[in-house]
Amino acid sequence: MSMNIPKEGDYIAIQSYKHDGSLHRTWRDTMVLKTSENAVIGCNDHTLVTESDGRKWVTREPALIYFHKKYWFNVVAMIREGGVSYYCNLASPHVMDQEALKYIDYDLDVKVFPNGEKRLLDVDEYEAHSAQWHYSAETDRILKANVKVLVDWINNGKGPFSKEYIDIWYNRYQELAHRR
DSSP: HHHHHOOOOOEEEEEOOOTTOOEEEEEEEEEEEOSSSSSSEEEEEEEEEEEEOOOOOEOOSSSSEEEEEEEEEEEEEEEEEEEEEEEEEEEEEEOOSSEEEEEEEEEEEEETTTOOEEEEEEHHHHHHHHHHHOOOHHHHHHHHHHHHHHHHHHHHHHHGSSSSHHHHHHHHHHHHHOOO
């Protein structure tokens, strides 16, 4: 099967699933800013989101999204007046097919506030789902190792946590959006 790699300026859907295979959340139109062998960078802005219970809402502010095939997390940088907030999902590496960019959401989230404060969220949800769906010891080990990698990236301003990344990709989004 041939992979159709989206090009810069294309719109893709994003689908997050839970470990049991149920659809968790869908983002309808994410603009692709860059695709490489391992990474996808995109932007959501007034993007329609559908929850598993059918509830729909629209994202308010522009958000840069970062996915990487070698890491068990993805990073959403929300660009707001008061600075950049990050929402990081511990999740399986993404796959891309004709339909969407897809990943399994593993409950744990790290939120980073504009002042740099970090918070690990949904540990209780992770424990509950781990028991309910029998996450393997290997999955648990990988996810906990990836929390450490993520915190290291945050602390050291690596990749999506660098000011340069935000400036470059938000500017690129504005250029592309302006052309439409």
